[in-house]
Amino acid sequence: MDINQDFVNDIRKILPEEQFYINEPMSKHTTFNIGGPADYLIFPSNMEQLTIIFKLLNQYDIPFNILGNGSNVLVLDKGIRGAVIKFHAPMSYKRCEGNKIIAGAGAYLKHVSQFAADNGLTGMEFAIGIPGSLGGAVFMNAGAYDGEMKNVVTEVKTVTQTGKILTYGPDEFNFGYRHSVFQANGQAISEITLELKPGNREEIQAKMDDYTRRRESKQPLEMPSAGSTFKRPEGYYAGTLIDSTGLKGLQVGGAQISNKHAGFVVNSGNATAQDVLDLIKEVQDRVYKEKGVKLYPEVRIIGEQ
Numbered sequence: 001m002d003i004n005q006d007f008v009n010d011i012r013k014i015l016p017e018e019q020f021y022i023n024e025p026m027s028k029h030t031t032f033n034i035g036g037p038a039d040y041l042i043f044p045s046n047m048e049q050l051t052i053i054f055k056l057l058n059q060y061d062i063p064f065n066i067l068g069n070g071s072n073v074l075v076l077d078k079g080i081r082g083a084v085i086k087f088h089a090p091m092s093y094k095r096c097e098g099n100k101i102i103a104g105a106g107a108y109l110k111h112v113s114q115f116a117a118d119n120g121l122t123g124m125e126f127a128i129g130i131p132g133s134l135g136g137a138v139f140m141n142a143g144a145y146d147g148e149m150k151n152v153v154t155e156v157k158t159v160t161q162t163g164k165i166l167t168y169g170p171d172e173f174n175f176g177y178r179h180s181v182f183q184a185n186g187q188a189i190s191e192i193t194l195e196l197k198p199g200n201r202e203e204i205q206a207k208m209d210d211y212t213r214r215r216e217s218k219q220p221l222e223m224p225s226a227g228s229t230f231k232r233p234e235g236y237y238a239g240t241l242i243d244s245t246g247l248k249g250l251q252v253g254g255a256q257i258s259n260k261h262a263g264f265v266v267n268s269g270n271a272t273a274q275d276v277l278d279l280i281k282e283v284q285d286r287v288y289k290e291k292g293v294k295l296y297p298e299v300r301i302i303g304e305q
Helices: 005-014 047-059 109-118 125-129 134-140 201-218 238-244 273-291
Strands: 020-025 037-042 064-067 073-075 080-086 094-097 100-104 153-159 165-168 188-195 255-257 265-267 300-302
Touching (some): 005 020, 047 153, 047 188, 073 273, 094 109, 100 109, 100 134, 109 125, 109 134, 109 201, 134 188, 265 273
Parallel strands (some): 037 080, 064 080, 073 300
Antiparallel strands (some): 020 037, 094 100, 100 188, 153 165, 153 188, 255 265
16 A cells, blocks of 8 residues: 555644544454455544545545445455545434434444434334444435335435535435435435434333344344345345255355354354355355345445455
8 A cells, every 4th residue: 555644644633543544454343344454544523524534535636435334344355445434433423403313424323213212202213223323324225124214314414525515305315225315426424314203212112122132033143244245135035045045054264144144144253355255156146046036235345355
């Protein structure tokens, strides 16, 4: 990697040491615990700071990727050239205004769900068990238990690559299955407004506790993974197809199809990204050969192989 010392000097003028890293292993910053180094890893703390960061990246012609919690991503073994902007603790604020919750993109989804419950608001229960950040959930239109982000999001503020702050309304999100407009426009989701409904606090909590129990009993939460590995094929469930093809427990290097839920690839210990890619391909080939159904990864794959 070639470090641009002028860029480093400029960014260090606006960011404290704990918000800027050089040649940082992404295995420390993804739920898969996999991934080579990013040239630069940046944790912005607000939209104004982010506008300056984007202007510096443009000035020095440094490419970048945007990550939330790193929960739906596979970073390849040679890592990521340029910068990774990661929304985490510094941008995890939450506030309640009537039936609305306004939160930073770095807030954990489960914390936002619990915050809604604590404020007697219903509509976010489905998200209690989804790993990842609020920004990542909007980016992917994450969903579970018949709920989706598109049902609750009413406003999204982004920062463009040229450092402008934009505001999106409901008719501009273009939400679909695991899809939003933000996957195409390259803007950084920074702040989200959720519109919820008043509810009974005890009933909301009971529903979330039920979802949590169900998830813990079915999903391999005790092992590093990126969540569900494959998109749901129309008319099927990926995990059921993989299980009925006899692939539960199939292993390539340190990557394994979970024995608990066949829809998850887990890191059973020191898995490389290549192990995961090889296992995904093996599963795709065998399911297609036996079932005639094509599986596509839901996990984002970024970096250099």
